[in-house]
Amino acid sequence: MISIYRFIASLALVFSITSLLLSQSRIDGRIVDKTTSEPLAGVNIFFSKTTLGTTSDENGFFALTQVPAGQYELIISMIGYEIEREGMIIVPDEALTVNFRLAPQAILMNEINVTAKKDREWDKNYGIFKRSFLGTGKNGEACKILNEFVLSFSRRGTTFIAKASQPLIINNPELGYKITYILYDFTKQLDEVQYSGDIFFEEIASNSKKQSKLWNKNRQRAYKGSLRHFLHTMASRFELRFEIIDGEMHEKSNWLSILNRRKDPLVKEGFSLLINKKDLFGTSIIIPEQYKALKNDTLVFKGKPDEPLLSFEGRMMVTYVKESPEFTYLLEYDSPSSSQQTSYLLLRADSVYFDRYGRYSEPYMIERQGYLSWEGVGDQLPFDYNIEKK
DSSP states (O other), rough: EEEEEEOOOOSOOBOOOGGGGOEEEEEEEEEEEETTBBBOSSOOOOTTTBEEEEEOOOOEEEEEEEEEEEEEEEEEEETTTTTTEEEEEEEEEEEOOEEEEEEEEOGGGGGGOOOOOOOOOHHHHHHHHHHHOOSSHHHHHOOOTTTTGGEEEEEEEEEEEEESSSEEEETTTTTTTTEEEEEEEEEEEEEEEEEEEEEEEEEOOOOOHHHHHHHHHHHHHHHHTSHHHHHHHHHHHHHHEEEEEEEEEEOOTTOOOHHHHHHHHHHTTTTEEEEEEEEEESSOOOOGGOOOOOOSSOOOOEEEEEEEEEESEEEEEEOOOOSOOHHHHHHHHTTTOOEEEEEOOOEEEOOEEEOOOOOOOTTSSEEEEHHHHHHGGGGOOOTTTOGGGG
8 A cells, every 4th residue: 555645756766965965854653553553563664775774673663864855765564564655755854753554464375475395497487587687797696585485486478477475685795785675576578577666775784895895896887887877977968958947948058069078978978879760669670770870869858856857759779888798798699799888778658757866766667678678686776875976
């Protein structure tokens, strides 16, 4: 059940990185059983896609402190109870109290997926899921699902389906995170994979400065060339190119000189773009000659404050030139050796909101093909990862 506190949070999670340096807020409350009104201990309370979370104490009380101002999706989760999701906007120096009554989850016999017995078919299906979900690059291969026994698999025609009876607990030793992933759906049909869920990141305690330094380096590498990096660059480009006067977009007079001096954020960050405006459906056949250079096209438009809109027709080719594809990717797709990462993007809506720091969370609205689609949960970073310190 989804309840709303102050605001219906149906768009991407948005909060300003600069607010981390400003006033922060506190959220507390109590969680009880909806049927008995007894307090619930050990309930997981977290903001989706972040490292901000806690658990309830023996009396059902919880407190989240030092919460930066912004828009969040609060997740209340405990095994045996229905998940509560609540959208909220936090303002600086605010103290909020929110209480929850969790409804026990009805469990049907055919929904009990936990089993200690594995067979060859399950092992085969688990391998398909793990590679598709976590990714087959260095980060994904290193990840370990600690409670894989909660997974079950089925097929509907040519569609492979995975379900989890409990949140997945994942250890990512390459990026230094323990991940809790509440999987809502997962399907795979041929090479097309779709999944959605709520994710919580916990930083693993480092045992040395060397380990911390390595994790920071790996996180920077995971960020560079990612969809978030690309969208953040597009937002920076929009702010450099346009100014908003009386609610209208106006191109700045020095924009062409910025381009001529090669100070375009896309160039500086290592991205190049081509587009095929006639390919509206993302056909499996890619004809390079049909992709043309963008002629000063406007791809990002004014949305809400700190929430630009991405909009374009056709299929966009996004090439990241500052990093080579992982060798595993070249092997899997029988691709020639390359010093660049090539991806394709299609919008499944007229326009898509994201925030000025590149954070986007509307499932399935941006279809990724190529290198970006190959990366999985093992390559993801929390939304509160500070890109300004990368």
